[in-house]
Amino acid sequence: MATNCVPAAAAADVCANCGREGGDGTKLKSCRACLLVEYCSVDCQKAHRKQHKRACKKRVAELKDEQLYSRGHERPEGDFCPICTLPIPIPMYEHSVLEFCCMKRICDGCNYAAQTRGMHDCAFCRTPIPDNDADTLAMIRARVSKKDPEANNHLGEKYCHGLLGMQKDLKKAVQLYTEAAELGSVQALFHLGFAYYTGEGVQKDVAKAAEFYEKAAMQGCPLSRHKLGCVEGQKRNHDRALKHYLISAKMGHESSLDLIKDMFMGGTATKEQYADALKGYQDAVEEMKSHDRDEVSALRKSCGVSSSVG
Secondary structure, three states: OOOOOOOHHHHOOEEOOOOOEOEOOEOOEEOOOOOOOEEOOHHHHHHHHHHHHHHHHHHHHHHHHHHHHHOOOOOOHHHEOOOOOOEOOOOHHHOEEEEOOOOEEEEHHHHHHHHHOOOOOOOOOOOOOOOOHHHHHHHHHHHHHOOOHHHHHHHHHHHHHOOOOOOOOHHHHHHHHHHHHHHOOHHHHHHHHHHHHHOOOOOOOHHHHHHHHHHHHOOOOHHHHHHHHHHHHHOOOHHHHHHHHHHHHOOOOHHHHHHHHHHHHHOOOOHHHHHHHHHHHHHHHHHOOOHHHHHHHHHHHHHOOOOOOO
16 A cells, blocks of 8 residues: 655655554665655565655755755855955955965955055965066965966966966866866856866756856855856756845846846836845945045046956
8 A cells, every 4th residue: 555755754654665663673764865755664665666756856846945045145255255254255366366376366356455564476375476487486386386276277278278388178177177176166167167168178968057057056156056057047947046146136136136127127027035135135236435535446447457466
């Protein structure tokens, strides 16, 4: 006598296949994939598999979505300046410098403040900054040899774009991104997602790209979260796309906010959803402000430049 695929807690410790109750020497084990039902034996689980398959698959997808949309609402540690401890504005490469000696990303405000005090070495560890490509590359490779995840990721970027006097090598870049991701680099997961999405250095695989974007997004990467929204939008899954954009917009990602506005204008997002995204975005931007950063911004405007100082 098979029972329905109801949650295990509601099934009163009953085998979903034969109806045997737990206790008195009978130990029931839950389906490890969905946790919906319990079985008294492997044979019962196999016998019930065909009946349970659809409900199990549906619940697994639901559990995955619960994790995907509930995690990663806060940016990772590497997105915060280690000196002022404030989150760095997006895109970070326009508002910070990466110091190759220690692989710390210093916001332009703190970097500028150090320079105005006559400190032209690394603002974090005070190591002299290399003045040529060869020394810079040697410094990065030294960090790579120490299994520094961000060094591996950054060296991958240099191979990807053919910088520091190196020949462009997309396959080598993907190899380094993979090593960096295994060591814990969230940014490397984003780069792998982008590589598989575009087919640069690997065979194009949008599904695999989404997997990397999901891993990075659940660790707080706003760029990956935005990309997931784009992937869902291309599939016309507007509700799913909107969920992703709302999360990244509230972390300060302007393009996500712009797309939510477009969705509102097009009728696929409500006025309340756009207002919620706008307030979240404004709060995130406010959190990233500092006196030193404002000074750098004013200096850039007066000089007509937009790149990082230093």
